[in-house]
Amino acid sequence: xxxxxxxxxxxxxxxxxxxxxxxxxxxxxxxxxxxxxxxxxxxxxxxxxxxxxxxxxxxxxxxxxxxxxxxxxxxxxxxxxxxxxxxxxxxxxxxxxxxxxxxxxxxxxxxxxxxxxxxxxxxxxxxxxxxxxxxxxxxxxxxxxxxxxxxxxxxxxxxxxxxxxxxxxxxxxxxxxxxxxxxxxxxxxxxxxxxxxxxxxxxxxxxxxxxxxxxxxxxxxxxxxxxxxxxxxxxxxxxxxxxxxxxxxxxxxxxxxxxxxxxxxxxxxxxxxxxxxxxxxxxxxxxxxxxxxxxxxxxxxxxxxxxxxxxxxxxxxxxxx
Numbered sequence: 001x002x003x004x005x006x007x008x009x010x011x012x013x014x015x016x017x018x019x020x021x022x023x024x025x026x027x028x029x030x031x032x033x034x035x036x037x038x039x040x041x042x043x044x045x046x047x048x049x050x051x052x053x054x055x056x057x058x059x060x061x062x063x064x065x066x067x068x069x070x071x072x073x074x075x076x077x078x079x080x081x082x083x084x085x086x087x088x089x090x091x092x093x094x095x096x097x098x099x100x101x102x103x104x105x106x107x108x109x110x111x112x113x114x115x116x117x118x119x120x121x122x123x124x125x126x127x128x129x130x131x132x133x134x135x136x137x138x139x140x141x142x143x144x145x146x147x148x149x150x151x152x153x154x155x156x157x158x159x160x161x162x163x164x165x166x167x168x169x170x171x172x173x174x175x176x177x178x179x180x181x182x183x184x185x186x187x188x189x190x191x192x193x194x195x196x197x198x199x200x201x202x203x204x205x206x207x208x209x210x211x212x213x214x215x216x217x218x219x220x221x222x223x224x225x226x227x228x229x230x231x232x233x234x235x236x237x238x239x240x241x242x243x244x245x246x247x248x249x250x251x252x253x254x255x256x257x258x259x260x261x262x263x264x265x266x267x268x269x270x271x272x273x274x275x276x277x278x279x280x281x282x283x284x285x286x287x288x289x290x291x292x293x294x295x296x297x298x299x300x301x302x303x304x305x306x307x308x309x310x311x312x313x314x315x316x317x318x319x320x321x
Contacts, residue, residue: 002217002227002235003028008039011151022158029159029238033253034217036209036233041151042144044232047208047267050141050180053134054265058100058182060128068126070103073118074307075177076126077102080184084196087309090218090254095192098183098259105177106146107139114173119275121175121303141267142178145206148234149176149271152204160246161284170273175299177272183214183257183264194257194264201306202239202272202299209233212264218254239270241302244294247281275300 005024009017028035057065062079070076081096105123108115114122127135150171157166183194194214207215215227215235227235243252257264277299281292297305 002034002036002225003032004036004038004230004233006039007037007041007151010155011039011041018154018164019158022155025155026159029250031220031251032217033251034227034235034237034255036230036235037148038230038233040148040232040234042148042208042234046137046140046144049133049137050267051265053131053137054102054180054182054267056131057102057128057134058265060130064128064130065100065102068102068128071126072120073105073123074120075103075105075123083310087198087306090199091191091197091256093191093193093196093198095189095196097193097195098186098188099194099257100182100184102180103177104138104142104180106142106174114275119300121177121300122275138178138180142176142269145178145208145234145267145269146174146176146271149204149206149269152236152271156204156242160249160282162282167273170277173274175272175275175303177270179268179270181266181268183260183266185260185262185264188259192259194259197254197256198310199243199252199254200237200239200268200270201241201303202270203242203245204271205237205239206269206271207235207266209235210264210266212260212262214257214260214264215266216256216258218256224256239272240306241272241279241299244297244302245279245281247285247290248293249285272303273299 010021065077068076070078078101080100083097084093104125108123153167154164157164209229211229216224219225238250238252240252242250278296280296
């Protein structure tokens with residue numbers, strides 16, 4: 001069972017609610033790694049507009065989608081059957097995933113230092129021609145989800161026995177981006193998925209719940225648990241970077257998407273800190289019985305390793321076809 005957290009009183013300014021939520025979050029992240037939030041303050045309209053824009057984009061002819069094919073900066077369109085998550089520790093993934101994707105970075109000014117320096121995952125974004133509302137819809141969606149991401153930071157800090165404002169300096173030039181995906185209702189081979197078993201790469205992932213089932217979570221007992229839709233719910237989970245940063249304390253729980261019985265769309269936001277953020281384990285996560293388990297690595301270096309390990313060139317990685 002994936003737990004649900006109600007953020008209403010916390011977002012209204014209640015310190016009591018904040019502290020209670022942080023305690024619940026600590027237990028969830030140490031034992032489950034996934035939860036759903038309600039009364040989260042994200043309006044439904046930017047989510048609906050984002051889904052509508054995605055349906056329009058993915059219905060374009062392939063040659064038009066390929067005009068914004070993913071580039072050396074790892075933003076753009078990824079055709080179906082382009083990814084195999086070989087870094088997964090939970091399943092030997094051998095079949096290419098049955099999804100199409102367009103990755104969109106946080107929109108930045110063209111003179112942004114990270115863009116000028118050629119940093120990956122920061123843009124500039126590629127926007128399809130002939131869809132005049134697409135850009136505004138996707139940026140509006142990202143900005144709405146980002147507000148929730150920022151609101152969650154004090155809860156994560158407190159859950160890790162850190163000051164409430166601990167993460168503020170690490171999110172001044174964040175590398176959050178969205179993986180916007182279409183899972184067609186198609187036949188699959190053995191050991192083939194909409195997206196194969198994996199854990200996410202980043203800090204946390206935020207995902208409005210789809211009314212079309214498909215997402216499944218791997219429990220600590222080894223059972224796959226369907227993510228049952230919660231009305232207006234947004235599901236959140238820990239990524240591998242936060243798992244390393246917390247010295248393994250917060251779980252990066254495996255999940256997958258099975259091929260749906262009808263077309264399914266998703267807009268996952270990987271809410272990540274500044275590219276030069278170094279995952280040196282928090283003091284609150286170290287002890288004589290639990291010394292540092294991971295070598296320190298920056299956010300951008302971990303993203304590059306993860307994408308380049310799992311994605312072919314046509315999907316934004318460095319592997320051959």
